[in-house]
Amino acid sequence: MGESAPQVSQPRMYSKPALIAVGATTGLISGLLGIGGGTVAVFGLVVLMHWAQHDAHATALAAIPPLAAVGAIVFALSGHVEVRAGLLLIAGGFVGAALGARIMARLPEVLLRRAFGLLMLAVGIRLLLP
Amino acid sequence: MTGFEIALTVVAGVLTGLLSALFGGGGGQISIPFMILVLGFSQHVAEGTSLFVIVPIAALGAWAHSRRGYVRWRPALSLATAGIAGAAAGALLAVRTDELLLRRFYAAFVLYAAFRFLRPKGAAAEPVTIEEGVLAQESDGSGA
Numbered sequence: 249m250g251e252s253a254p255q256v257s258q259p260r261m262y263s264k265p266a267l268i269a270v271g272a273t274t275g276l277i278s279g280l281l282g283i284g285g286g287t288v289a290v291f292g293l294v295v296l297m298h299w300a301q302h303d304a305h306a307t308a309l310a311a312i313p314p315l316a317a318v319g320a321i322v323f324a325l326s327g328h329v330e331v332r333a334g335l336l337l338i339a340g341g342f343v344g345a346a347l348g349a350r351i352m353a354r355l356p357e358v359l360l361r362r363a364f365g366l367l368m369l370a371v372g373i374r375l376l377l378p
Numbered sequence: 379m380t381g382f383e384i385a386l387t388v389v390a391g392v393l394t395g396l397l398s399a400l401f402g403g404g405g406g407q408i409s410i411p412f413m414i415l416v417l418g419f420s421q422h423v424a425e426g427t428s429l430f431v432i433v434p435i436a437a438l439g440a441w442a443h444s445r446r447g448y449v450r451w452r453p454a455l456s457l458a459t460a461g462i463a464g465a466a467a468g469a470l471l472a473v474r475t476d477e478l479l480l481r482r483f484y485a486a487f488v489l490y491a492a493f494r495f496l497r498p499k500g501a502a503a504e505p506v507t508i509e510e511g512v513l514a515q516e517s518d519g520s521g522a
Contacts, residue, residue: 275464282425283406306448323426340391348399365495
């Protein structure tokens with residue numbers, strides 16, 4: 249690693265084939281599972297392409313709206329979008345996002361990760377039950 | 379929807395927004411299970427509605443990050459261009475997939491995300507060390 253690492257990683261960080269592979273995988277999983285795919289894109293950028301965590305998060309977020317829009321349109325054409333529930337989630341989501349950005353630095357991140365992790369674990373198991 | 383369900387949905391939205399603001403994603407891991415387990419939506423409707431919700435929330439998050447100069451626009455464009463093709467293929471596959479199978483795929487993904495959240499020391503710890511060096515070198519650039 250040491251001093252030469254950033255220079256060496258520079259071309260790899262912006263490698264177009266790698267970005268296209270990460271983007272296509274992100275889109276595929278986003279459309280298939282109805283998620284933003286941020287987890288996938290950040291994993292690709294950070295672990296495979298050696299991006300800084302924060303840049304990867306920000307850039308993944310910027311790439312997500314067009315993907316999610318295309319996915320939403322495909323689902324909507326098959327009648328699989330509940331607009332009313334969606335608008336309520338969006339209204340709450342704006343409040344949560346604004347709140348999150350404001351209090352981010354003051355939150356105990358490790359504790360939050362554990363709480364959300366346990367919630368997801370319970371939810372994942374519950375979804376596998378009939 | 380009853381008044382109670384409407385209130386619960388807004389609260390689930392707040393958690394969704396909070397999670398994506400804090401961890402740069404993961405909103406779908408709250409809203410989809412909520413719609414399935416609480417509102418009784420099918421896996422397909424929950425996924426389609428989740429994507430609809432993600433568009434403005436991710437856009438808002440990206441805008442907030444771009445004001446602080448973290449978004450690399452050119453790589454984002456490459457990601458999005460390839461991602462659109464992937465998303466169309468993924469969504470077309472999803473609407474043709476059987477409800478139960480799709481739900482199992484989704485549950486597997488939630489469990490994987492849960493393990494990543496519960497073990498941040500594993501994969502996440504190493505790139506964070508790299509972050510300091512890379513950020514110091516590049517954060518003053520234009521980001522293009």
